[in-house]
Amino acid sequence: xxxIAQLLVSGLMLGGIYAIMAIGLTxxxxxLKVVNFAHGEFLMLAMYLAWALTSLxxxxxxxxxIIVVPALFAFGILIHLLVIRRAVDKPHLIVAFATxxxxxxxxxxxxxxxxxxxxxxxPLFGGTPVRIGSIYLRAELVLGFFISVAVTLxxxxxxxxxxxxxxIRATVQDRDAAMLMGINVPRxxxxxxxxxxxxxxxxxxxxxxxxxxxPTVGLNFVLIAYVIVVLGGMGSMxxxxxxGICIGIVQSLSxxxxxxxxxxxxxxxxxxxxxxxxxxxxxxxxxxxxxxxxE
Amino acid sequence: xxxxxxxxxxxxxCSFLLIGGVALxxxxxxxxEDLKLGVLLPFTGPWAKNGNESYVAMxxxxxxINEAGGIAGRKVxxxxxxxxxxxxxxxxxxxxxxxxxxxxxxxTYASPLGIAISAEAERRGVIHWETIASADIITKRGxxxxxxVGPAASRYGIAAIDFTNEELAKRLNKKLADLRIAxxxxxxxxxxxxxxxxxxxxxxxxxxxxxDEGYDQFMTDMTPLVQKLKDVKPDVLLVISFIxxxxxxxxxxxxxxxxxxxxxxxxxxHSVPDxxxxxxxxxxxxxxxxxxxxxxxxxxxxxxxxxAVEFNKRYESIQHRVPAGxxxxxxxxxxxxxxxxxxxxxxxxxxxxRAAALSMDLPxxxxxxxxxxxxxxxxxxxxxxxxxxxxxxxxxxxxxxxLGARQxxxxxxxxxxxxxxxxxxxxxx
Numbered sequence: 091x092x093x094i095a096q097l098l099v100s101g102l103m104l105g106g107i108y109a110i111m112a113i114g115l116t117x118x119x120x121x122l123k124v125v126n127f128a129h130g131e132f133l134m135l136a137m138y139l140a141w142a143l144t145s146l147x148x149x150x151x152x153x154x155x156i157i158v159v160p161a162l163f164a165f166g167i168l169i170h171l172l173v174i175r176r177a178v179d180k181p182h183l184i185v186a187f188a189t190x191x192x193x194x195x196x197x198x199x200x201x202x203x204x205x206x207x208x209x210x211x212x213p214l215f216g217g218t219p220v221r222i223g224s225i226y227l228r229a230e231l232v233l234g235f236f237i238s239v240a241v242t243l244x245x246x247x248x249x250x251x252x253x254x255x256x257x258i259r260a261t262v263q264d265r266d267a268a269m270l271m272g273i274n275v276p277r278x279x280x281x282x283x284x285x286x287x288x289x290x291x292x293x294x295x296x297x298x299x300x301x302x303x304x305p306t307v308g309l310n311f312v313l314i315a316y317v318i319v320v321l322g323g324m325g326s327m328x329x330x331x332x333x334g335i336c337i338g339i340v341q342s343l344s345x346x347x348x349x350x351x352x353x354x355x356x357x358x359x360x361x362x363x364x365x366x367x368x369x370x371x372x373x374x375x376x377x378x379x380x381x382x383x384x385e
Numbered sequence: 386x387x388x389x390x391x392x393x394x395x396x397x398x399c400s401f402l403l404i405g406g407v408a409l410x411x412x413x414x415x416x417x418e419d420l421k422l423g424v425l426l427p428f429t430g431p432w433a434k435n436g437n438e439s440y441v442a443m444x445x446x447x448x449x450i451n452e453a454g455g456i457a458g459r460k461v462x463x464x465x466x467x468x469x470x471x472x473x474x475x476x477x478x479x480x481x482x483x484x485x486x487x488x489x490x491x492x493t494y495a496s497p498l499g500i501a502i503s504a505e506a507e508r509r510g511v512i513h514w515e516t517i518a519s520a521d522i523i524t525k526r527g528x529x530x531x532x533x534v535g536p537a538a539s540r541y542g543i544a545a546i547d548f549t550n551e552e553l554a555k556r557l558n559k560k561l562a563d564l565r566i567a568x569x570x571x572x573x574x575x576x577x578x579x580x581x582x583x584x585x586x587x588x589x590x591x592x593x594x595x596x597d598e599g600y601d602q603f604m605t606d607m608t609p610l611v612q613k614l615k616d617v618k619p620d621v622l623l624v625i626s627f628i629x630x631x632x633x634x635x636x637x638x639x640x641x642x643x644x645x646x647x648x649x650x651x652x653x654x655h656s657v658p659d660x661x662x663x664x665x666x667x668x669x670x671x672x673x674x675x676x677x678x679x680x681x682x683x684x685x686x687x688x689x690x691x692x693a694v695e696f697n698k699r700y701e702s703i704q705h706r707v708p709a710g711x712x713x714x715x716x717x718x719x720x721x722x723x724x725x726x727x728x729x730x731x732x733x734x735x736x737x738x739r740a741a742a743l744s745m746d747l748p749x750x751x752x753x754x755x756x757x758x759x760x761x762x763x764x765x766x767x768x769x770x771x772x773x774x775x776x777x778x779x780x781x782x783x784x785x786x787x788l789g790a791r792q793x794x795x796x797x798x799x800x801x802x803x804x805x806x807x808x809x810x811x812x813x814x
Contacts, residue, residue: 093612093616096608096612096641097608097609097612100606100608101606101608104605104606104608197429198429201429201433205434205437206433206434206437207434207659207662208434208628208629208632208657208659208662208663210632210662210663212665217639219639219640219641219642226640226641226642227640228636228640231640301605301633302629302632302633302663304434304629305433306430306431307629309431309603310603310605310629311605314605338606341605341606341609342606342608342609343609344609345604345606345608345609345610346608346609346612346613349598349599350598350599350600350601350604350609350610350613351572351598351599351600351601354601354603354604
């Protein structure tokens, strides 16, 4: 019983953190209908920034948020103007290759500038775990989870209530119709891409105390992020959040009860099942899976 | 008349060609051409860190031999090839062999790279001088041009069990047969090969593995693994892992308060100097079954010890840290190639280099990590298919002490005594 509680809680917390990383991707995916293959490298950049601020300025990773999130927003604008905007109306392969190229450039730049050394930040409270009954958790994991939940809730409200949120949802449903309704779609693209990047900035700050930072760190997470996005339904934030938690728990339970070597296999199995039974994902709007077919 | 003119022009052309030919022939003698060697290492990608460190060590060997006048009057130069993964490594090897006309390629750090790249060298009839990649299969494919200077992977596992048997059992007041040994291995070439060595040796000596589990090195959550380890309560935990998963594993062990009296890592992840930056003082007390790095100088031949001192000095001034086992092994593998093998080769053609390599019979202590040099050549009684494995390569166990690596086993190579058995609880680490 203790074991299953530990596995469920650990999986839940980690899933929440996976989710915040996937929400940025799902927004970009849903609105721009582009696959950002450099998403993992955006995470890597955010983690390096958070690490630099913690080790150079001596602040903790959560305070570093104040700088990292706007910095990634600005970086998102830059990349959108330089790369995405030029590729967004072209065939899908062009965007795929452009962002893949960007990913390789960023990885290798990081390798040259930062070397392949692992970078770590000192643990909060000397790394002593929080203990709830028989369950042990790192303070950073709990904190990261609650930040993720809070941000997801805030974003959901924003999407429901604000004009921009409504415009984003309209664009996810039908880009052309949205444009006809007077939504400034190109500006919305810019905003969404930058906003998605800012969310990765947030994910980076949450993850830097939990994981080491190195040039290829993004590769370890980006696959999980893609699975979550498709699982939850492209463009759906609730979907991404629940998808993240699903993956976290599946990983944790299958790793324990079946075999750790098959952890990845099981969430891909889950992914496959969802794809076959609900091609639009758990929460996807109709047509969300049509990316790439219409164009 | 026309005929005469033709003869004249023909003669003129011939003499030009002749003069040109002689001049061409003379050119190498006048300015001895560099002896080019191909170096294939992961300069980018997930193995880049250790790949780049290995290259620094190789450059030091190259510079030292060139400062001493080179080999037979020729300076050594490297042609670099990036091998981030096996297929990229294979095509880089192909390019270097066909375009740069090298007779020998070296590298490669990781087993999957070594397997792919050595196959390419064999196919082209070029020598493959493997520095570190350890998969046993590298020398068991009937190849004639592949030499593996470091120990085969299974020997890392054998060393871990022998060390447990000889040194740890008595310190834990148990017989090997009563020790609860858990084995965790990353499920690719390296982990599989080393794990095989652990299992075979444990069975041979009557030890038992109460837990034996493979995992994916890119796993992002170690909770299930650590939870399972908590259930089985091992006395000794053997871990075959890479750096990032090593950090995640120990952090999760601390988070979930998993206590174990002894941890033995096998090379790779546990031997990277960065581990101390990631884990802090929690790294102290962990044993590492590995290529020896800094060995007892008494175990080395005097001229080899001098090379070791010079290498360490240069490495530290470039990298600002002491070399890890893989860096030492990279130098250790090239130095006898430059000092012993190539000077004895009749020419720098692959077949002559091969003959010279097979004639090597250097005793232990001839390489800076305590190894000797003698290659198998389809002549091992227990393993007749093996060729090109250095049967005198050194392997040992070192321990993280005061955030540094201290050789503790075997006694001949040891520089420090064994401490911290059993490991103190997490609150005191």
